[in-house]
Structure formats: structure tokens, C-alpha cells
Amino acid sequence: MNTNIITLMRHGQVAGSAGLYGHTDIALSEQGYRTAMARLQQLHQAPPITRIISSPLVRCQQVAREFSIREQIPLQLDNDFMEMHFGHWDGMAFSDVQDWQALEAFWDKPAEAAAPGGETLAQFAGRVINAWDRLLDENHSGHQLLLCHGGVIRIVIAHLLQLDWRNAALFRQLNIDYTSHTRILLADHPHARPVIQWIGATH
Structure with missing residues (x-):
């Protein structure tokens, strides 16, 4: 029985202070670029990556595109794997936030206190989840790499484990570091359930 x-993989460190970048198209720092390319090379060793799916934002797309060209791996960009849109806060460094009370309410109850002008958590x-289910429906064999964002990875993990994605602990207490990788195994038989082999590895 084959296992796909x-x-x-989360993108590398960005060229900016810590903040809510969401849909803001911020580039990688030099270190973030080098680390992301090295991580892709590491993940390509065993087994080799056969397809890359990437968020279209430059902090994901740049290294995904360069690596796909260098290694001749098909690349697919998918807007639905972009980070959450943080509305009026999008692109704002934490040091520039004025209304900390509203931001704290968002962190404490993200399903109830949406960012002003942004996406709700729902x-x-x-x-x-729709994008993930669509990806599984494609039944692609081999080793697929999804280069995306911390929030996206947390939602996928919650979905696979049937956890409540409205729980603030998912975002406040589950660390998904830059260039960390989470591996999902898919047995190649009907009704197989995805198995999480590891979460947020940094080595």
C-alpha cells in the first residue's frame, strides 16, 4: 500500500518588525530567504517533492517559484491558502498598534472579535478548509509541499484532528515557527484518514 x-511549510522570516501582515505583500528578509531555500532543499531529499502548492503572496511565492524552476517541479498558486485578512490592522507592526484593547479582544476571542474591516475567523x-478538501480531492500521488502561513497551518491541523478552530489556544499556544514543517500522511486506499506525522518541526 502506497502512502502519499x-x-x-510556513514561509521564512519577513523583512519587517513583528506584526499582522495577513494579505500584505511583505518580502522575506535575506535570512528568511536563505533559510526557506535551505528548508526546501532539505524537504526535497526524502522523498523528493513532486508538486508545490503556494500562497501567491511574495513571502511564499518567491522561493516556491525559484525552487520549482531549479528542480523542475510543477508549481500551483492558490489564493485560498493566503493568510487571514486583518482588515485595518493588515500590514501593521505591533509597535504601531494604537487600540491594544481591541487587539487583545481579538486574541482572546478570535471567533467573536473580528479585525475591523477584515475576515472573520469563520x-x-x-x-x-475548502481549499484543503479540494487539494485532497485531486488525489495527487507522491510528495506535495504546501508553502503557506501560520494561520493556515493551524486551521488545517484543527480540521484534521476535528478540533474547534474557534479556540483561541490554537493561535496563542500552538507555535508554528518560520520555515517549520508539518507532515501529513495519506494512505492510498478508499476512506483512509490523513495522519499527522509531526507538527511544526524546525530541523
Whole structure:
């Protein structure tokens, strides 16, 4: 029985202070670029990556495109794997936030306190889960790599484990570091359930 793989990889460090970048098209720092390319090379060793799916945002797409060209791996961009849209906060460094009370309410109860002008958590989760289910329906064999964002990875993990994605602990207490990788195993037989082999590995 064959086992297919989907590896979820978060993008590298961005060229900016810590903040809510969401849909903001911020580039990688030099270190973030080098680390991401090295991680892709590592993940390509065993077994080799056979397809890359990437968020279209430059912090994901740049290295995904360059690596796909270098290694001759098919690349697919998917808007539905973009990070959550943080509305009026999108692109704002934490040091520039004025209304900390509203931001704290968002962190404490993200399903109830949406970012002003942004996506609700329900909209974000629905978008990511639909994209994930669509990816599984394609029945692609081999080793697929999904290069995306921390919020996306958390929603996928919650979906696979049937956890409540409205729980703030998923976002406040589950660390998904830059260039960390989470591996999903898919047995190649009807009704097989995806198995999470590891979460947020950094080596």
C-alpha cells in the first residue's frame, strides 16, 4: 500500500518588525530567504517533492517559484491558502498598534472579535478548509509541499484532528515557527484518514 505525503511549510522570516501582515505583500528578509531555500532543499531529499502548492503572496511565492524552476517541479498558486485578512490592522507592526484593547479582544476571542474591516475567523477557516478538501480531492500521488502561513497551518491541523478552530489556544499556544514543517500522511486506499506525522518541526 502506497502512502502519499503533504508537507505544510510556513514561509521564512519577513523583512519587517513583528506584526499582522495577513494579505500584505511583505518580502522575506535575506535570512528568511536563505533559510526557506535551505528548508526546501532539505524537504526535497526524502522523498523528493513532486508538486508545490503556494500562497501567491511574495513571502511564499518567491522561493516556491525559484525552487520549482531549479528542480523542475510543477508549481500551483492558490489564493485560498493566503493568510487571514486583518482588515485595518493588515500590514501593521505591533509597535504601531494604537487600540491594544481591541487587539487583545481579538486574541482572546478570535471567533467573536473580528479585525475591523477584515475576515472573520469563520470566513478564514471556511476558505482554508475548502481549499484543503479540494487539494485532497485531486488525489495527487507522491510528495506535495504546501508553502503557506501560520494561520493556515493551524486551521488545517484543527480540521484534521476535528478540533474547534474557534479556540483561541490554537493561535496563542500552538507555535508554528518560520520555515517549520508539518507532515501529513495519506494512505492510498478508499476512506483512509490523513495522519499527522509531526507538527511544526524546525530541523
